[in-house]
Amino acid sequence: MFKSFVIVLIKYIVLLFFVVISIGPILWVILGSFKTHKELFGNSAFSIPKQFSFSNYEKAMSIAPVGKFFTNSLLICGISTLLSVIIVSCCAYVVARFDFKFKGLLVLLISSVLLISAQSISQPIFVLFKTFNLFDTKTGLILVYLAFSIPVTFYIMRSYFLSIPKSLDESAYIDGAGFLKTYLQIILPLARPGAATAAILQFIGSWNEFYFALILTSGNNARTVP
CATH class of the missing domain: 1.10.3720.10 (MetI-like)
Known part of the structure; x- marks a missing residue:
C-alpha cells in the first residue's frame, strides 16, 4: 500500500515539474507585460508586479x-x-x-x-x-x-x-x-x-x-x- 502511494506521489511530482516548466515561461510573459522596464529587467523579474501597468499595451497599440x-x-x-x-x-x-x-x-x-x-x-x-x-x-x-x-x-x-x-x-x-x-x-x-x-x-x-x-x-x- 505504502509502495503504491510513493509511486503515485512520484508520478504527480514529475507531472507537476513538467507543468511548471511548460507554464512558467507563459506566466512570466503575462506578468512581464504588466511591469515597467525597470521591474522587468531588475531583481523582481519573476515576481508579481507591485503595480499593474498598462503602458506596454498602450505603447503596442500606438506603434501598430x-x-x-x-x-x-x-x-x-x-x-x-x-x-x-x-x-x-x-x-x-x-x-x-x-x-x-x-x-x-x-x-x-x-x-x-x-x-x-x-x-x-x-x-x-x-x-x-x-x-x-x-x-x-x-x-x-x-x-x-x-x-x-x-x-x-x-x-x-x-x-x-x-x-x-x-x-x-x-x-x-x-x-x-x-x-x-x-x-x-x-x-x-x-x-x-x-x-x-x-x-x-x-x-x-x-x-x-x-x-x-x-x-x-x-x-x-x-x-x-x-
Whole structure:
C-alpha cells in the first residue's frame, strides 16, 4: 500500500515539474507585460508586479494597429480552417470508401506536400501572387494556409472514415439515401471528433504561421498578429 502511494506521489511530482516548466515561461510573459522596464529587467523579474501597468499595451497599440492584426488573424485562420475541413474531408471520404485508378498516386501526391518546405516554394508563390493580384490580401493567405493544411487534415479525416463500418453506407443506400445524403447525414456526424481535431490543428498552425504572413503582406491590410 505504502509502495503504491510513493509511486503515485512520484508520478504527480514529475507531472507537476513538467507543468511548471511548460507554464512558467507563459506566466512570466503575462506578468512581464504588466511591469515597467525597470521591474522587468531588475531583481523582481519573476515576481508579481507591485503595480499593474498598462503602458506596454498602450505603447503596442500606438506603434501598430494590433486590433486590426488580431481581427485579420481571426478571419484568415477561421476561413482557412473551415474550408480545409469541408473540402479535404470530402476528398478523404472518397479515398477511404472507393477504389479507383491512380488512388495510390493521389495519396502519394498528398503526402508529398509534407516534404515541401515553405522556403523552397516562396519565390514562385510570390510571383504568382503578384501576377494574380493576391499579394497583401486576406484571400492570398487563406489559399496558402488551405494548401499547406491538406495533408494533415486528409490523413486525420481518412483515418476516421476508415474506422466507420462500410455497412452503414450500404444500409443507407438500401434505404434510398444517395451519396451526398449518406455522407452529410450519417458518415460526417460520426467523424466529428476527427473534424474537430483537424480544425484545431489547422487553426493553431495558421495562427502561429509567420513566414508567409511576413513575405506575402506589405501593409496593414492583411497582416496578422505573428
